Amino acid sequence: xxxxxxxxxxxxxxxxxxxxxxxxxxxxxxxxxxxxxxxxxxxxxxxxxxxxxxxxxxxxxxxxxxxxxxxxxxxxxxxxxxxxxxxxxxxxxxxxxxxxxxxxxxxxxxxxx
Amino acid sequence: xxxxxxxxxxxxxxxxxxxxxxxxxxxxxxxxxxxxxxxxxxxxxxxxxxxxxxxxxxxxxxxxxxxxxxxxxxxxxxxxxxxxxxxxxxxxxxxxxxxxxxxxxxxxxxx
Numbered sequence: 001x002x003x004x005x006x007x008x009x010x011x012x013x014x015x016x017x018x019x020x021x022x023x024x025x026x027x028x029x030x031x032x033x034x035x036x037x038x039x040x041x042x043x044x045x046x047x048x049x050x051x052x053x054x055x056x057x058x059x060x061x062x063x064x065x066x067x068x069x070x071x072x073x074x075x076x077x078x079x080x081x082x083x084x085x086x087x088x089x090x091x092x093x094x095x096x097x098x099x100x101x102x103x104x105x106x107x108x109x110x111x112x113x
Numbered sequence: 114x115x116x117x118x119x120x121x122x123x124x125x126x127x128x129x130x131x132x133x134x135x136x137x138x139x140x141x142x143x144x145x146x147x148x149x150x151x152x153x154x155x156x157x158x159x160x161x162x163x164x165x166x167x168x169x170x171x172x173x174x175x176x177x178x179x180x181x182x183x184x185x186x187x188x189x190x191x192x193x194x195x196x197x198x199x200x201x202x203x204x205x206x207x208x209x210x211x212x213x214x215x216x217x218x219x220x221x222x223x224x
Contacts, residue, residue: 004155033210033211035212035214042201042217043156044214045211055209056211091155093212095210099210101158101161102147102158104156104158105155106154107155
């Protein structure tokens with residue numbers, strides 16, 4: 001029973017490049033959440049998706065960031081024209097239904113040079 | 114604005130000690146309080162508390178919610194070095210279903 005999968009685990013990008021982070025939820029889970037964690041900070045909510053729909057993107061910067069969860073395949077968090085301030089750990093979580101326990105993946109650590 | 118505050122931010126104890134971690138919350142659509150343990154990687158789920166005054170227990174860990182005081186505690190008895198981690202508290206639910214996290218308590222257990 002595989003848990004939440006994320007890849008890559010580590011990603012290095014130069015300023016101005018694009019970063020694509022992938023998340024496969026647990027089997028049977030159709031709700032996906034993305035969180036960002038900065039050093040010494042808690043997890044900050046970014047976006048909540050259900051298959052093919054963005055439910056809440058209130059925590060995601062309006063510029064350069066986008067997310068999708070297609071009918072087939074993983075959820076993708078895309079950051080265009082990365083800047084140094086985007087360096088962080090990005091965690092994905094999934095749940096079977098809304099307002100139920102969320103299970104986290106191992107995270108993608110993004111480093112922008 | 115929704116917020117969750119944890120205390121202390123860090124704690125150093127010796128093996129065998131008992132620790133209590135605190136969490137207070139102000140969450141508009143509050144229904145549940147969740148605790149996670151984070152080591153080097155994924156936060157792993159510990160407890161979800163929905164009812165006030167009912168203790169949940171798992172081995173040496175236990176937790177309870179006080180809705181009147183808008184708070185929760187996580188107790189760890191007979192601590193072991195493997196308990197060293199960051200313990201995260203989260204209030205559910207945000208506007209549509211997200212969790213609101215505190216900054217965490219970093220627990221270090223010395224042999």
